[in-house]
Amino acid sequence: MSVRRLVPRLAATAVASAVLSTAALTAPATASALPTVPPAAPDLSDIRGYPQQNVLRVWPDNPADASIPIGVIPYDDIAPKLNALQAASRRVSARVAGRSAGGYDLYAVTVTAPESRAEARQQELWKRRIEDEPSRAQRDRALLAGYKTPLFVNANIHGNEWEGTDAALRVIEQLATDTSAETTRLLERNRLVFNITSNPDGRVAGTRPNAAGYDLNRDLTIVSQPETNLIRELIVDTKPIITLDLHGYVNPTLLHPSTPPHNVNNEYDLYIKHGLPNALAIEQGLRELGYAETQRARIPFRDDEPGVWDDFPPIYVPSFAMLQSSIPYTIEAPLNPRGSDLTPAERVRRSGINTDVHEVAIRTSLRYIQEHRAQVLHDQAEVYRRGWAGEPLRELPDGYVPGWGPEDDYRTTFPRAYVIPGGAGQRSEPAAARLVDLLIGSGGRVWRAKKSFTAEGRRYEAGSYVIDLHQPKRGLVNSLLEPGADITDRVDDLYAGPAAWSQGLTWGATVDTLWDELPDVRLERTYDGVAEGYLAPGNGDLRLDLRDAADLLVVNSLLGKGVAVHRLADGSVVVPGTPGNRRLAGAEVRAHGVTFERAPKHWRGIRLDEVVVGYLGTVEERDTLAELGFPARALTASTLGTTLTADVDVLVVAGSVNLANLTPENRAALDAFLARGGGVVGVGTPGAGFSNAAGLLTVTATAGPSLASGVANVVNAGGPVSSGAAEHSFISQPVWFTGLGAGVTVEQSYAADPLLSGWWATEGAGGQSAAADRASIVRGVSAGGNGVVLFGTDPTFRLHPKGLQAQLGRALLWAARQ
Ligand SMILES: [Zn+2]
Incomplete structure (x- = not known):
């Protein structure tokens, strides 16, 4: 049976846990594998x-x-x-x-x-x-x-x-x-x-x-x-x-x-x-x-x-x-x-x-x-x-085939080219390489510039990826890279969403659009995205900015090897530049293409421990946590008594849990977790509901329509979760936070015009206007000392928003230890 619309989170949880039990012996496949x-x-x-x-x-x-x-x-x-x-x-x-x-x-x-x-x-x-x-x-x-x-x-x-x-x-x-x-x-x-x-x-x-x-x-x-x-x-x-x-x-x-x-x-x-x-x-x-x-x-x-x-x-x-x-x-x-x-x-x-x-x-x-x-x-x-x-799409006359009318007219305008910059103009090399691999694997064509060049007033380094849209599968390529459109006024339903997806905006890589000109530079067709990474030379301490899941993977790998990793106030991490650490960091650079810069001179940070995550959610949380490299285990509301053990540092709540219905044993386990200062990262309405029921943060959460999905415009406040994050996020039934109590800090807000592309009713209690300038991610410390981060965006949706995964990872590191 085909399931219409987005599966409600609760139903998805039930399905997922049923499947998990039969698939317990099967490691989840990762894209890289x-x-x-x-x-x-x-x-x-x-x-x-x-x-x-x-x-x-x-x-x-x-x-x-x-x-x-x-x-x-x-x-x-x-x-x-x-x-x-x-x-x-x-x-x-x-x-x-x-x-x-x-x-x-x-x-x-x-x-x-x-x-x-x-x-x-x-x-x-x-x-x-x-x-x-x-x-x-x-x-x-x-x-x-x-x-x-x-x-x-x-x-x-x-x-x-x-x-x-x-x-x-x-x-x-x-x-x-x-x-x-x-x-x-x-x-x-x-x-x-x-x-x-x-x-x-x-x-x-x-x-x-x-x-x-x-x-x-x-x-x-x-x-x-x-x-x-x-x-x-x-x-x-x-x-x-x-x-x-x-x-x-x-x-x-x-x-x-x-x-x-x-x-x-x-x-x-x-x-x-x-x-x-x-x-x-x-x-x-x-x-x-x-x-x-x-x-x-x-x-x-x-x-x-x-x-x-x-x-x-x-x-x-x-x-x-x-x-x-x-x-x-x-x-x-x-x-x-x-x-x-x-x-x-x-x-x-x-x-x-x-x-x-x-x-x-x-x-x-x-x-x-x-x-x-x-x-x-x-x-x-x-x-x-x-x-x-490079011909424009054709406008079809009404009746082109029986039933064809203005309601069927959906056409984009193709840019001339895209550039995925290399070097300093690229916010994340691993993200860029992943995006290039997706384009090529899907039948798109990608080239690399042999030399540095200037296009539409911007300077690009040699090795930048150039995607000439005068190519046979330009529709496929453009569908993945273009921002998408706001279709709110055109339809009031969609089969299964999302109403916008834009890997160009939600996968974490810098992607520039060239509307008019193809760069005047020699191009060479490439068949592989490459992230070479960087290790600052010398013997100084090393700073890693956590912009992509690959960066979190490296942090977790280093923590697993007992390396001293320190989190700075902006959420980036520093590893002391001992010869042993440098050797390990170099191996991570070669494996994942991450960038270790020279650390600031007088850095101050909090030393991290390995963070063990328990999650109430679906396979999407399971596999996102795996892509981030966190040791993680699935929890259910009915098994907290045995699974929420003393080694769990942070609880991810992405599936609904009704605290009033917990058995005394499960409730006691949750209370003990909170009493020892365990962190909580909540996603969407389940996360906000949990925080509310457990009395963690003073906030009022409002949800948009379940159909609302797509690419949101956001403003990053620049704390440990959102510094360096992109100005676009991904939403699926967006949530926003008001009535923030003392000690609740805004990490990110929806912009004055919250929806860039997708579907989201404009007016009404759950509409875009109500969410304008409201907080999309908040953090705070509860009265009991729990670090809590709540996401109103959706960093795990069908594993789609790769560019948001690092925000989730940073939230976990912060919630584990502020
Ligand atoms: Zn089917």
């Missing part, structure tokens, strides 16, 4: 022909697989099935393309007519030509005649929406074994790529998220999970004409195109001219299945109000795929087979119909590509051509 998309195209001499067959490891029989009662294929039967299909047909190539968070194999399958090595190289050349030389590709008769148009099927991304996998396997089997001339011809002209189950953890466990607890279909702009890393790789590498993301369960069958708001970076004319007719063809195909339940479909673009089912944030597979010049669909099969009130026969009947529905979507899309082959190839290249040419 993920394999990256090979950003440089493989050498042609490495291209092999087809088939490329592999005997897949067979998993032990698992009678507890949640697929079994649904009547769909259990996970452990997939590898034997694919092995048999490969043995039976030279049209099928299967490989283990990755590993899920829970440790299962991820299977990528290509179905196509056999190709010699030379033919495969030719296919690769044509695929590159479409992106690299689109005008030439559009006129290339050999390409138009011989290129195998790709279709990509992503199945089962939500683990408890199973049938896409079964439909994929059925189509593969039929194509593998059908000897008709029609199928032979089809496979000579097409490559079908299947991600058989993109969420095996969830398939087996019967859960929507993977074993790490993430909704993978919210992760395509972050790529925090191995499963989404593979999806991204398959889309970028396959360059599919059509992408099908197979889900359940919405009755009647739901399929794209979507309602507005539409992502502002797409060549929407080239998409919807195909997206809508193929949707209508799928609907007709469903009708012809003959089931009473499939006599009509729901096409949000045609049938729903704006905001109900949008393609705005590229967090979803289809909206990400559209920015890759694919024609994407979410297909929501109609019949929920999960309910406990269903008979076994009814479950099987439902999953059978759902499988038929997905099969229709695959076959109809394949047919659409055949029947419009020249046009879809031309239009895919056309997206790239417009990108290279």
